[in-house]
Amino acid sequence: GRWEPEGGMWLEADCNLTSGESLVRQFLHGKKFFKEEFGVDNRILWLPDVFGYSGALPQIMKKSGVDYFMTTKLAWNQINKIPNDTFVWRGIDGSEVLTHLNQIGGIPDPLSIVSSVDFIKDKESNDMRLYAYGYGDGGGGPSYGMFEYIDRICDVPGMPEIRQVTVSEFMAELEKSRGRLPVYDGELYLEFHRGTLTQMHEIKKNNRRAEAALRGMEFMNVITSSSRNERTDELYKVLLKNQFHDILPGTCIAEATDVALAEQKEALTEAKNYISAKGKKGKRSYFNTLPHSRVEILPTDVGQEYEALDGKRVVAPYKFDGVGYGRKIRCDGKIPFTVSGDKIVTPHLEATFTKGKISSLIYKGRELAKGGFHIVKAYEDLPFIYDNWDIDIETMSKIIVQDNLLSMEVVSNGALEFVLRMTYAIGEKSKIMQDV
Secondary structure (H helix, E strand, O other), X not given: OOOOOOEOOOOOEOOOOOOHHHHHHHHHXXXXXXXXXXXOOOOEXXXXXXXXXXXXXXXXXXXXXXXXXXXXXXXXXXXXXXXXXXXXXXXXXXXXXXXXXXXXXXXXXXXXXXXXXXXXXXXXXXXXXXXXXXXXXXXXXXXXHHHHHHHHXXXXXXXXXXXXXXXXXXXXXXXXXXXXXXXXXXXXXXXXXHXXXXXXXXXXXXXXXXXXXXXXXXXXXXXXXXXXXXXXXXXXXXXXXXXXXXXXXXXXXHHHHHHHHHHHHHHHHHHHHHHHHHOOOOOOOOEEOOOOOEEEEEEEEXXXXXXXXXXXXXXXXXXXXOOEEEEEOOOOOOOOOEEEOOEEEOOOEEEEEEOOEEEEEEEOOEEOOOOOEOOOEXXXXXXXXXXXXXXXXXXXXXXXXXXXXXXXXXXXXXXXXXXXXXXXXXOOOEEEEEEO
16 A cells, blocks of 8 residues: 556657557556556556647547546746646547646655645645655655655644645545636647657657558458467557657667667567568568558559669559559659759649759649748757757747758659759758758
8 A cells, every 4th residue: 555556558658759549559558557467447647757748648548547647747838838737638539637737756845845835826726736755757756754754844834734645545636626627628738848859760760660560460460360469469568668758759868769779670570571471472562551542652673763862762653442452553654744944844733943942833823832942951959958858949040041052963754753852061061962
């Protein structure tokens, strides 16, 4: 009874870049673990340090039997402060969960306890605050000295009423005031740590590809009437672990990133090999896992050939039925692109390039490129506090447009694609090459 095994998820996962299916699996494996190891059914999602929360979470929580949400991070908003510490959070489908912004990781001295109550924003709705004292970045880890503090200040005149409770007991008490709490609709956006959406691209790319590969792995099992692969859950656990809110956003130490990249690639390779083995034996094939028909231009052995930035690439058109294999479309070989100076005309678009920038893009008589497309910009990356976490508001006033175009050449002009390659000088020693 001295530990409270709660949490809801497999781990404290990022909730911005993680797919809906992965969030479902976080609850599936998290709740399963707590049930098997401790005999408890989690009802609280405990995510103190995550950098924003998807509006899909309340629906996933409710369908997972999780009714309560606790976080600390939203109190960090830079400009538009969340006006309440306790509210009903309504997701995009209408599901509602009781939410509380608690405090964590402090020492329960008189000043801290009084401050935690003084800073409650809306005492008319709720005048209680959960103070998870103790060492650590998530609550917990109390020392005997902290217990002594609590014992001594409980009956001091002028102090707030203090009760030692579990989180579950606190939320049950909070439930009594639910009828007078405000309702917050949609995504809980954190106005801070915006840099976490753009750091460490390879981690983010591998995560998305692994999500798709694991879905494909299970999908191929279904359409080939195969028994369930015992490795699926283990590979999912690798994916879920590396969705930790400092790994996927790119704010962990270098060693953790190295381990994550290696684990992602190994899981991705195994999943893709399994999918290939379930496909046509000995032949390369493409399968459309979506329910609608589609046409895609894909790599193949015969087709329009050119040297892409990442190596040789040959492309050809394929047509897919919904949930079906692709078949190559016969191409008449006619080149549909015409070039006149800096202007390129396609069957659908008319584009004009000026120093590498798309200065005009006309579609069905409408000008779409107001102000220009494909503009290369550099930003000063000197955050005020957290180097790898933040993009500060001042950044937008320190933009340098990179218009030092060294070359623009036609790489390929065939029946399917027209490819322009730009090379820019960036600073004194660097270059950027891009294919459009």
